[in-house]
Amino acid sequence: MKVIRKIGLLVWREGRILLCRKRQGTALLILPGGKPEAGETGRHCLEREVREELGVSLVEAEPFGEYSDRAAGEDARVHIELYTGELAGVPAAQGEIAELVWWGPNDNEAQLAPSLVNHILPDLRRRGLWPVA
Numbered sequence: 001m002k003v004i005r006k007i008g009l010l011v012w013r014e015g016r017i018l019l020c021r022k023r024q025g026t027a028l029l030i031l032p033g034g035k036p037e038a039g040e041t042g043r044h045c046l047e048r049e050v051r052e053e054l055g056v057s058l059v060e061a062e063p064f065g066e067y068s069d070r071a072a073g074e075d076a077r078v079h080i081e082l083y084t085g086e087l088a089g090v091p092a093a094q095g096e097i098a099e100l101v102w103w104g105p106n107d108n109e110a111q112l113a114p115s116l117v118n119h120i121l122p123d124l125r126r127r128g129l130w131p132v133a
Contacts, residue, residue, distance in 0.1 A: 002076040003068075007045040008033040010064060010084045010120070016102035018091065019112070020053065023098040026073025028113045031080070031120075032091075042081050054091035054100070061085035067120055072113035080115055105131040 008031035011018040019029035032053055036045040043061055050058045061083040071078040093100050101111075109117050124130035 002074075004071055004074070004076050004078045005035060006033055006078055006080050007036055007042045007049070008080045008082045009046055009050065009058070009061065010082055011087060013102065016104040019101045019103045019116075020093070020097045021099040021101065022073075023096055026113070028072040029101055029103060029111050029116070030072055030113045031082070031116070032097075033080075042083065046083055046085065050087065050091075052095045053093070053097045054087065055094045056087045056089035056091050059086040059088045065120075065123060067115050067123070069113075069115040069118050072115075078115060080120075082120065 010031065018032060020032050021027065021029055032050065033046060034049040034053070036042065040048070042063070046061055047058045050056060062085065064082045064084045066079065066081050068077055068079045091100055103111070121130060125132050
């Protein structure tokens, strides 16, 4: 099975995390970020993807963890190198992104990509960074 390498960004404000809905491929919410280009570090990939998808700059980014699951909308697995970070400015959907959503603990998990439901949110809960459902 094909494996997609993705660099993802976890940004949260006021108890909500920033998620994206792509224009094509899946209706599920995913993390901002994308596939690194040849020779690109995770940090450089995030800087580029944040400019292209959100129209803002990445101020800070720290490695957070790595997660693998079924890819949203593709017959593949996704391996996500996740960073936490801060953005300069107000993000707005651009390029391949149709919509940005500040998703909170009371929102419907059925809207989320498998990696978020099965691995990332449970890890946030284990670390005490997200409310227990």
